[in-house]
Amino acid sequence: MTTLNKKKQFRNSKSPKLYSLRQAEKELGVPIRYVGHLILKHGLESEIKNGRIFVTEKGLKQFLSKPKEEREVHKKSFLKRIGPGIITGAADDDPSGIGTYSTVGAKFGLGLAWLALYLLPMMTAAQETCARIGIVTGKGLAGALKKKFSNPVVFVLIVLLIIANTINIGADIGAIAASVRMILGINFYIAAILFTLLIIGLEVFVSYHRYAKILKWLVLSLAAYLITGIIIKPDWVAVIQSLAVPKFQFSTAFLTANIAVIGTTISPYLFFWQSYQEVEEERDQGVLSDHHIAVINEEIHEMRKDTVSGMSIANITFLFIVITTAYVLFKNGITNIETAEQAASALKPLAGNFAYLIFTLGILGTGLLAIPVLAGASAYAISEVLKWKEGLNLKFKKAYGFYGVIAVSTLIGLGMNFIGINPIAALYYAAVINGIIATILLFFIFRIGNDRKIMGQHTNPAWVKIFGTLAMVFMGLSSIILIAMFILEIK
Numbered sequence: 500m501t502t503l504n505k506k507k508q509f510r511n512s513k514s515p516k517l518y519s520l521r522q523a524e525k526e527l528g529v530p531i532r533y534v535g536h537l538i539l540k541h542g543l544e545s546e547i548k549n550g551r552i553f554v555t556e557k558g559l560k561q562f563l564s565k566p567k568e569e570r571e572v573h574k575k576s577f578l579k580r581i582g583p584g585i586i587t588g589a590a591d592d593d594p595s596g597i598g599t600y601s602t603v604g605a606k607f608g609l610g611l612a613w614l615a616l617y618l619l620p621m622m623t624a625a626q627e628t629c630a631r632i633g634i635v636t637g638k639g640l641a642g643a644l645k646k647k648f649s650n651p652v653v654f655v656l657i658v659l660l661i662i663a664n665t666i667n668i669g670a671d672i673g674a675i676a677a678s679v680r681m682i683l684g685i686n687f688y689i690a691a692i693l694f695t696l697l698i699i700g701l702e703v704f705v706s707y708h709r710y711a712k713i714l715k716w717l718v719l720s721l722a723a724y725l726i727t728g729i730i731i732k733p734d735w736v737a738v739i740q741s742l743a744v745p746k747f748q749f750s751t752a753f754l755t756a757n758i759a760v761i762g763t764t765i766s767p768y769l770f771f772w773q774s775y776q777e778v779e780e781e782r783d784q785g786v787l788s789d790h791h792i793a794v795i796n797e798e799i800h801e802m803r804k805d806t807v808s809g810m811s812i813a814n815i816t817f818l819f820i821v822i823t824t825a826y827v828l829f830k831n832g833i834t835n836i837e838t839a840e841q842a843a844s845a846l847k848p849l850a851g852n853f854a855y856l857i858f859t860l861g862i863l864g865t866g867l868l869a870i871p872v873l874a875g876a877s878a879y880a881i882s883e884v885l886k887w888k889e890g891l892n893l894k895f896k897k898a899y900g901f902y903g904v905i906a907v908s909t910l911i912g913l914g915m916n917f918i919g920i921n922p923i924a925a926l927y928y929a930a931v932i933n934g935i936i937a938t939i940l941l942f943f944i945f946r947i948g949n950d951r952k953i954m955g956q957h958t959n960p961a962w963v964k965i966f967g968t969l970a971m972v973f974m975g976l977s978s979i980i981l982i983a984m985f986i987l988e989i990k
Contacts, residue, residue, distance in 0.1 A: 517553035593869030594674035594862050595667055598836075599763040599930045600817050603756050604824030605836050609741035610753075612825070614760050615818035616742045621970035622765045623810045624963045625941060626773055628948035630802045633774035634795060635957045640774040640944070641880040647947050656943060657880050659936045661908065663767050664873045666929040668912030671866045671873070676916065678862040688917065694867075695913040699906050702871050703895050724861070728819035733826045742818075754981040755931060761974055762934025764817065768876040770940060773806075775879045795957060870909065878904040931981075938974040945971070 603611050632643045644653045676691035747753070828834070878901045882889035887900040895902050945967045948959040959967065 516556040518556060519553055523554055593667075593865045593873075594671045595766075595869075595930055595933075596763045596813075596817065597820060597861055597865065598670075598674060599759050600820040601824045602836050603760055604821040605828035606834050607748075607753065607756060608825040608829040609738065609821065610746050610748070611756060611760055612738065612741040612818060612821050613743070613745045614757070614764070615814045615821070617745065618761065618764050619810060619814050620962075620966045621973070622814075623807055624959075624966035625765055625944070625970060626769065626806050626810060627803060627963055628944055628959055628967065629770045629774040630806060631799060631954070631957065631959065632944070632947055634798050634802060635954050639879055639883045640771045641883040643774070643947050643953065644943060645884060647950065647953060648943065652943075653884060656940060657884060659939065660767050660771060660880055661877045663929070663933050663936045664877045665908050665911050666915070666932060667766075667768065668870055668873050668909055669915030670912075670929045671870050672909075672912050673916045674862050675866040678859040682856070682859050691913055691916050695909055698867065698870050699909055702874070702905055703902055724816060724819045724823055727857075728822040731823065731826050733822050738822060751981070751984045754977060754984060758934040758974075758977050758981055759928075759930040760817075761977065762932065762937060763930035764813070765937050765941075765970065765974070766933050767937050767940050768873050770937075770944060771876040771880050772872050775876070799957065870912075871905075874905040874908050877908050878902070934974060935978045938971060938978055941967070941971050941974070 629640055632638070632640060636643050636646070638646070641653065641657060644656060672691050672695055675694050676687050679685055679690040679694070680687050824836075828836070879889055881887070881904050882898075882901045885900070888898040889901045890898060893901070945959070945964075947953055948967075949964065951958055
């Protein structure tokens with residue numbers, strides 16, 4: 500053997516086999532996000548070449564050969580971050596969403612069904628920007644806003660968020676209480692108090708991630724709307740036409756409904772929630788900064804798939820709720836939904852008494868899941884701005900300010916139900932307020948997402964900029980026209 504061949508053989512024996520993150524997923528079945536997490540947090544052996552990150556076969560095999568109990572310890576922190584886009588999408592169809600979509604379907608039939616299609620790329624652009632900010636900066640949305648804008652601006656934005664979230668919490672509590680009264684005959688106010696105390700207790704004493712793991716199965720009750728939408732045998736040609744060709748009515752009622760749908764679909768609390776879900780609770784201190792930069796591209800790629808999936812699920816549910824109420828209520832001349840009982844009774848002719856259970860499960864499941872998200876988004880935002888300890892996995896004594904915000908905002912939401920506000924009406928107008936506030940927030944969020952000084956080479960891609968701009972223009976014009984029509988008393 501020549502000296503050259505011996506040297507080559509020696510180099511090959513010393514060079515470990517490397518896997519890109521995609522190869523590790525494909526050949527060894529280890530998810531990309533999990534590999535990235537192990538590199539950043541647990542020092543999994545890796546190398547960086549040409550800006551890309553590779554893991555060694557030896558390192559992966561050593562990790563996979565560890566006892567199951569030891570691997571589970573690592574996996575628990577990773578599982579807290581799995582699927583924030585899908586979780587966000589599920590939370591989007593909260594009682595506010597169900598009530599708003601039902602109201603719109605009953606009042607306008609398929610007249611606003613096209614929003615399910617046209618809002619999808621806009622809401623995906625908004626959520627991707629929020630998630631991208633969390634991944635790249637390592638900060639929640641409030642922290643990123645504070646880095647770019649003055650404290651008074653950030654303070655106003657957080658106040659707007661808290662107002663929108665608190666109204667939504669109150670409306671959701673009312674919807675839960677009305678649904679429980681509908682099934683069990685429990686007094687509305689007693690039901691509202693009991694569920695408020697239950698939700699606060701679960702948030703304080705049970706890890707939210709364990710809590711959500713149980714409750715996510717209740718979100719499957721939303722499939723009832725898909726099933727019912729198929730059972731009623733709608734005119735699918737008419738449905739497709741309603742999606743393809745937008746319809747407009749120059750009336751205050753139509754524009755209010757338009758803003759309500761936008762507000763419950765592109766909601767302020769979802770912006771903050773997803774950005775925080777993308778940030779690990781124990782932030783990287785810079786020791787693995789080179790690895791973190793190399794992992795970001797893979798993280799963004801996985802985040803996009805997750806976000807598109809979550810937003811698609813949310814909008815498909817939105818569409819089928821509109822189809823169901825359009826063909827059951829609107830078609831039969833029932834155009835005004837004022838109570839949870841009326842919304843549930845829409846399904847009764849088709850599914851019998853079981854319709855009540857379907858509706859209740861939808862309200863309970865999404866309400867119990869969404870209210871902690873709403874209150875948590877407010878608490879995260881305030882805590883990050885004031886530099887309090889934050890996190891739903893922390894004990895109360897270690898984050899009393901954080902949990903205090905959750906408790907107070909939930910209790911204020913409860914109080915709203917004692918001043919005679921109809922829960923379905925509250926859900927509807929909470930969505931309108933969300934739509935107006937979301938427009939303001941998006942302006943600042945997209946400025947951060949497009950800022951190279953903050954985002955480096957990971958600024959928003961062209962499609963996000965296009966649909967983000969369309970979202971702001973569409974939402975902004977709708978809000979301005981609606982406010983003008985109210986002022987001029989145009990009906």
